[in-house]
Amino acid sequence: MSEFEGKHILLGVTGGIAAYKAIEIASRIKKEGGLVDVILTKGATNFVTPLSFGEVLGRKVYVDLWENQAEPVHIRLAEKADLVLIAPATANFIAKTANGMADDLLSTTMLAVKSPIVVAPAMNTNMLNNPVTSENISKLKSLGMRIIPPAEGILACGAKGAGRLPEPMEIVEFARSVLSNNKRTLSGKKIIVTAGGTIAPIDPVRFIGNRSTGKMGFAVAEEAVSRGANVVLVTGVSHLKDVHGAKTVRVETTEEMRTAVLAEYDNADAVIKSAAVADYGLEEVATEKIKKKDGEFVLRLVRNPDILKELGEKKKNQILVGFAAETEKLAEYANKKLVEKNLDFIVANNVKSEGAGFGTDTNIAKLMFRDGRVIDAPIMEKSELAKIILDEVESLM
Numbered sequence: 001m002s003e004f005e006g007k008h009i010l011l012g013v014t015g016g017i018a019a020y021k022a023i024e025i026a027s028r029i030k031k032e033g034g035l036v037d038v039i040l041t042k043g044a045t046n047f048v049t050p051l052s053f054g055e056v057l058g059r060k061v062y063v064d065l066w067e068n069q070a071e072p073v074h075i076r077l078a079e080k081a082d083l084v085l086i087a088p089a090t091a092n093f094i095a096k097t098a099n100g101m102a103d104d105l106l107s108t109t110m111l112a113v114k115s116p117i118v119v120a121p122a123m124n125t126n127m128l129n130n131p132v133t134s135e136n137i138s139k140l141k142s143l144g145m146r147i148i149p150p151a152e153g154i155l156a157c158g159a160k161g162a163g164r165l166p167e168p169m170e171i172v173e174f175a176r177s178v179l180s181n182n183k184r185t186l187s188g189k190k191i192i193v194t195a196g197g198t199i200a201p202i203d204p205v206r207f208i209g210n211r212s213t214g215k216m217g218f219a220v221a222e223e224a225v226s227r228g229a230n231v232v233l234v235t236g237v238s239h240l241k242d243v244h245g246a247k248t249v250r251v252e253t254t255e256e257m258r259t260a261v262l263a264e265y266d267n268a269d270a271v272i273k274s275a276a277v278a279d280y281g282l283e284e285v286a287t288e289k290i291k292k293k294d295g296e297f298v299l300r301l302v303r304n305p306d307i308l309k310e311l312g313e314k315k316k317n318q319i320l321v322g323f324a325a326e327t328e329k330l331a332e333y334a335n336k337k338l339v340e341k342n343l344d345f346i347v348a349n350n351v352k353s354e355g356a357g358f359g360t361d362t363n364i365a366k367l368m369f370r371d372g373r374v375i376d377a378p379i380m381e382k383s384e385l386a387k388i389i390l391d392e393v394e395s396l397m
């Protein structure tokens with residue numbers, strides 16, 4: 001059965017020369033059983049007409065926000081959409097969407113959409129490479145929208161470069177993959193994810209920290225959101241932006257992370273603890289900046305709580321997943337943590353291996369389970385590893 005069968009696809013067409021390709025996109029999706037609603041912007045009607053789509057789809061095509069004042073069309077179309085596909089997306093549409101503007105039917109509808117959104121930008125190369133457009137596209141990505149990279153070639157304006165709308169078939173395939181990956185398998189489940197590193201403050205200026213950037217935990221949180229989970233992301237130090245759709249709690253110290261995690265723990269279905277937690281802190285943090293003096297300077301560190309161990313002790317039905325960052329004896333040390341912290345499985349990685357560990361976009365990991373089962377994950381993007389981790393969490397649930 002086609003992924004499109006019975007699915008409501010909202011196709012937004014904006015005013016670019018490639019708008020004619022959207023007719024074929026609509027037709028292909030319809031042939032596979034998709035129920036396509038089309039919204040044309042005013043600009044799009046300079047290139048294609050509502051009639052062209054109406055003929056192909058045999059259903060009403062929308063242009064005007066104010067056409068039927070008795071019914072909020074924008075809300076109805078947004079609510080029933082299983083997927084929103086914007087092809088082609090002009091620079092203007094992208095700028096408006098990135099800033100939440102709502103001055104016509106399509107942009108207003110966009111604000112009410114809850115389904116995945118796929119955007120296919122198409123424009124002149126210079127417009128595409130303009131820093132403002134790049135920034136707007138990045139903003140859409142950070143909001144969780146999926147961007148189909150524009151193709152390269154001779155553009156309608158005669159220029160050569162990136163900016164072409166890919167062929168309808170490629171766009172349909174991209175939309176298909178988003179639809180099929182959008183299995184809301186964690187719908188109704190509450191998942192706590194920790195990320196980043198906690199720090200040990202010394203005084204108002206200085207701290208002891210670690211090299212964690214939060215990439216692994218943020219990838220897990222993003223994947224859990226896309227599977228429909230109710231996600232609480234508790235993150236230590238990280239420059240990454242909040243995960244759209246998750247409740248992001250930012251903390252600094254281990255004690256703050258402990259409080260934030262415990263506050264959410266009782267009704268959680270799973271905890272994935274990828275944070276690099278500082279095991280030691282200062283007995284007393286200086287309230288004023290420490291001034292240098294002659295001679296040695298000794299810092300006395302005391303043990304911080306082991307958050308995951310405490311979660312393991314308090315565990316009821318929660319699935320507990322830990323991480324083990326090691327530089328030697330990976331399996332031995334990770335297995336010890338698996339047992340001592342009462343985990344369901346542990347994701348072990350050697351942070352000294354190239355392509356694994358702190359700050360990289362990739363990771364190499366061993367997933368080790370209570371029954372001795374081991375999954376070896378070769379080098380892959382952290383976002384891919386996040387999928388494997390959540391697949392295992394789901395099957396344990």
Ligand code: CTP
Binds near residue numbers: 274275305308321337
């Ligand atoms: N962890 C935690 N609280 C701590 C230390 C670690 O919750 N105070 C969690 C981490 O988030 C991770 C797992 O425990 O999921 C293992 O962390 P790691 O730093 O590898 O190991 P430690 O238990 O701290 O042991 P060691 O530093 O001796 O390797």
